[in-house]
Amino acid sequence: MNENMELVNQEEVLRHTTAHIMAQAVLRLWPEAKIAIGPVIKNGFYYDFDLDHRFTPEDLQLIEAEMEKIVAEDLPIIREEISNADAVKMFAEQNQDYKLELLEGLDPEVSLYRQGEFVDLCRGPHLESTSKVKFFKLQNIAGAYWRGDSKRPMLQRIYGTAFLNGKALREHLRMLEEAAKRDHRVLGRQLDLFSLQEEGPGFPFFHPKGMVLRNALEEYWREEHRKRGYVEVKTPIMLHEDLWHRSGHWENYRDNMYFSQIDEQNFAIKPMNCPGSMLLYRRKLHSYRDLPIRMAELGLVHRHELSGTLHGLMRVRSFTQDDAHIFMLPSQIQEEMEEVIDFVDAVYKVFGFKYHVELSTKPENAIGDDAIWEEAIEALRIALEAKELDYVVNEGDGAFYGPKIDFHLEDSIGRTWQCGTVQLDFAMPERFDLTYIDEHDQRKRPVMIHRVIYGSLERFIAILTEHFAGAFPTWLAPVQVQVIPVGDGYLEYAEEVAKTLFDGGIRVEVDRRAEKMGKKIREAQLQQIPYMLIVGEKEQEAGEISVRHRREGDLGSQKLETFLVKITEEIAQRENK
RNA sequence: GCUGACGUGGCUCAGCUGGUAGAGCAGUUGAUUCGUAAUCAACAGGUCGAGGGUUCGAGUCCCUCCGUCAGCUCCA
Numbered sequence A: 001m002n003e004n005m006e007l008v009n010q011e012e013v014l015r016h017t018t019a020h021i022m023a024q025a026v027l028r029l030w031p032e033a034k035i036a037i038g039p040v041i042k043n044g045f046y047y048d049f050d051l052d053h054r055f056t057p058e059d060l061q062l063i064e065a066e067m068e069k070i071v072a073e074d075l076p077i078i079r080e081e082i083s084n085a086d087a088v089k090m091f092a093e094q095n096q097d098y099k100l101e102l103l104e105g106l107d108p109e110v111s112l113y114r115q116g117e118f119v120d121l122c123r124g125p126h127l128e129s130t131s132k133v134k135f136f137k138l139q140n141i142a143g144a145y146w147r148g149d150s151k152r153p154m155l156q157r158i159y160g161t162a163f164l165n166g167k168a169l170r171e172h173l174r175m176l177e178e179a180a181k182r183d184h185r186v187l188g189r190q191l192d193l194f195s196l197q198e199e200g201p202g203f204p205f206f207h208p209k210g211m212v213l214r215n216a217l218e219e220y221w222r223e224e225h226r227k228r229g230y231v232e233v234k235t236p237i238m239l240h241e242d243l244w245h246r247s248g249h250w251e252n253y254r255d256n257m258y259f260s261q262i263d264e265q266n267f268a269i270k271p272m273n274c275p276g277s278m279l280l281y282r283r284k285l286h287s288y289r290d291l292p293i294r295m296a297e298l299g300l301v302h303r304h305e306l307s308g309t310l311h312g313l314m315r316v317r318s319f320t321q322d323d324a325h326i327f328m329l330p331s332q333i334q335e336e337m338e339e340v341i342d343f344v345d346a347v348y349k350v351f352g353f354k355y356h357v358e359l360s361t362k363p364e365n366a367i368g369d370d371a372i373w374e375e376a377i378e379a380l381r382i383a384l385e386a387k388e389l390d391y392v393v394n395e396g397d398g399a400f401y402g403p404k405i406d407f408h409l410e411d412s413i414g415r416t417w418q419c420g421t422v423q424l425d426f427a428m429p430e431r432f433d434l435t436y437i438d439e440h441d442q443r444k445r446p447v448m449i450h451r452v453i454y455g456s457l458e459r460f461i462a463i464l465t466e467h468f469a470g471a472f473p474t475w476l477a478p479v480q481v482q483v484i485p486v487g488d489g490y491l492e493y494a495e496e497v498a499k500t501l502f503d504g505g506i507r508v509e510v511d512r513r514a515e516k517m518g519k520k521i522r523e524a525q526l527q528q529i530p531y532m533l534i535v536g537e538k539e540q541e542a543g544e545i546s547v548r549h550r551r552e553g554d555l556g557s558q559k560l561e562t563f564l565v566k567i568t569e570e571i572a573q574r575e576n577k
Numbered sequence B: 001g002c003u004g005a006c007g008u009g010g011c012u013c014a015g016c017u018g019g020u021a022g023a024g025c026a027g028u029u030g031a032u033u034c035g036u037a038a039u040c041a042a043c044a045g046g047u048c049g050a051g052g053g054u055u056c057g058a059g060u061c062c063c064u065c066c067g068u069c070a071g072c073u074c075c076a
Helices: A003-029 A057-072 A083-091 A098-105 A166-181 A184-190 A210-226 A241-247 A249-256 A274-280 A330-353 A370-386 A427-431 A456-469 A489-501 A515-525 A537-542 A561-573
Strands: A044-050 A077-082 A109-117 A118-121 A137-143 A154-163 A236-239 A258-262 A266-269 A293-302 A317-327 A354-360 A391-394 A404-410 A417-423 A449-454 A480-487 A509-510 A530-534 A544-549 A553-559
Touching: A003 A044, A003 A057, A003 A109, A003 A118, A003 A154, A003 A417, A057 A137, A077 A083, A077 A154, A083 A098, A083 A109, A083 A118, A098 A118, A098 A236, A098 A258, A118 A274, A137 A166, A154 A166, A184 A456, A210 A293, A210 A330, A210 A449, A210 A456, A210 A515, A241 A249, A241 A266, A258 A553, A274 A293, A274 A317, A274 A427, A317 A330, A330 A370, A330 A404, A330 A417, A330 A449, A354 A370, A370 A404, A370 A515, A417 A427, A417 A456, A427 A449, A449 A456, A480 A489, A480 A515, A480 A537, A489 A509, A489 A530, A489 A537, A489 A561, A515 A530, A530 A537, A530 A561, A544 A561, A553 A561
Parallel strands: A354 A391, A480 A509, A480 A530
Antiparallel strands: A044 A154, A077 A109, A109 A118, A137 A154, A236 A266, A258 A266, A293 A317, A317 A449, A354 A404, A404 A417, A417 A449, A530 A544, A544 A553
């Protein structure tokens, strides 16, 4: 075990002990509280309570103060091993019903940890005394279902964190502030990219600047797909309900779908693009020579998500998937899978994302028989191993029609997001009776891959916004160059400069306001515009421009043509700076 | 959907125990013509999320609904 791992473990033990101290403090303040579970999570811990009193933010301070007292009391933390039956007796006396329920699932021998008057059922380990806990903070209160089951009672959960030293705690809190500053909902408003209106909860509006960004992403996407042998299609947003019965969506996905009636016929708004693509494939007979067919679609889908889960552009009710369906011969599975994996890798690199991979297997509501699922999962394994990718397995987490590989990318402040997914599907071709004619003139069943790389344009834009903290690379920036005349006298020259750049394909604007240069620079900086071109008397006479970069600052003056060549190259290469 | 909190001009926020809305920024107009992150002044802008109710009187109290936020569950 290396030093770093030990540190992580020490931190986990510390946090677990802090969770106990918090539960002890809550019980001192509200003796009637029932305690549920209090595990360590990433960056902290929580403890769940069942209590009629509703915790308020002020209560957190009360609890923290009580925790400080417990720390000052320097209570030794003692491990005890007793029989499950004795534990049941003890917790029954304390009316700790949740502990009793937990005991039902545990061994005949269980361990307890005791500190002063407080005792908790716990595997441990813990620190040796409450005084060892020095740097902690309670963070927020939220509801959480007992055992994560929405049919069980909702408890009150208090989240907190603890660190081995004060510096690490402060650093962590600073990191949270940094994440809040990058929040795409805040930046989306400040940079005028998109908005959500009361009239359309979960249905985002894209503003002109947001559309520039979105179109740049689509343009890049089309370019890459063309290179890799994809064709592009567009299938309707609304299709007859019968189609969704056939695809299995009605059975498995109905709760998330929107329905409508036209001419007394039932229609559904698509929650996924695949059935539309299936119809396109079926339009004509296919020879084995035609395969693989790589059919891509920027498909607008609508899903009825629970209102409480909506979150800016990250979680919406209508979004565009950068979808593709690859119809292929069974013998082409591995090669196609590997190509898709390479494709995802290439795209994420352009944005500077690291990522990791997860493999999800057969879920409860799966269609298709076990043998087919085994075969599909095995095919994904082989492809991952051929690419020498490490992966985690999520049992039972696949789509209802097939297993999947998910790509979780890591942003600039270490958070991970699931974006790309690749799903192998034997079921849908069966349901739609897809065929191709093989070399012996026999009808055969093709196999299909569903995949997305961005995931959805909306979520990807949200992630990019937070990843770059609004400072998009020049190729994505809504405004690439802001021309700033020092005074009105140089407006004409500024316009000339802008025209040259505009004609060169650059997204350029002139700040024509009668404001001081300092203010114009400040505002261009706040808008995260990559380049500011300052023009005044000197520049006009020399036929030059002064270049200021949003991060590098004043770069001095140069010929406009020189600048145009450089920025054009930066954009063409999609440089990430 | 569930638990809790919140909802005041475009944005950020004041408005004590109910007496009939206020600031800064943004905007508009005018003055200023200025060298690398905020010039000055004036003006304009709000049926206080929506609908009911209590009251002589509601932004302030009560109810219902909508939306937002922190989570839970779910997910591109």
